[in-house]
């Protein structure tokens with residue numbers, strides 16, 4: 001079966017020299033509740049992946065963002081999450097609004113550089129956060 005494409009954003013304070021990363025704690029389903037993730041979700045029919053990121057961030061956090069470079073993954077450019085899901089991830093900065101945990105999340109945290117792995121991310125996200133941190137290390 002073709003995996004479902006999930007798209008998400010690594011929201012940082014500065015696209016060129018990030019010092020913070022926004023993590024979002026899931027409130028559901030029970031199996032994932034309490035674990036941290038990149039805000040985002042599934043691409044809907046008729047949407048481009050980038051359009052889907054913008055829609056998900058408006059719905060989930062109430063913000064508009066500017067997308068920066070994609071963090072290209074090792075699995076045909078994406079990141080395999082599970083047998084069912086694969087993810088593409090863009091760096092992003094907020095241009096309008098203040099992120100709030102509106103729907104899918106019960107807490108947001110702005111993690112300072114060096115502490116990006118200090119929360120229990122979803123299993124599949126751990127290597128992605130590591131790659132993001134390495135890509136921004138100076």
Ligand SMILES: Nc1nc2c([nH]c(=O)n2[C@H]2C[C@H](O)[C@@H](COP(=O)(O)OP(=O)(O)OP(=O)(O)O)O2)c(=O)[nH]1
Pocket residue numbers: 006007008032036037038039040041042043081085087104122123124125
């Ligand atoms: N959004 C998001 N999902 C992730 C990440 N890591 C990870 O394994 N996933 C998994 C969790 C889910 O099983 C799957 C789909 O994400 P989702 O539940 O956020 O998708 P969605 O917002 O479209 O959900 P829904 O409307 O169908 O409820 O991807 C991540 O960093 N961000």
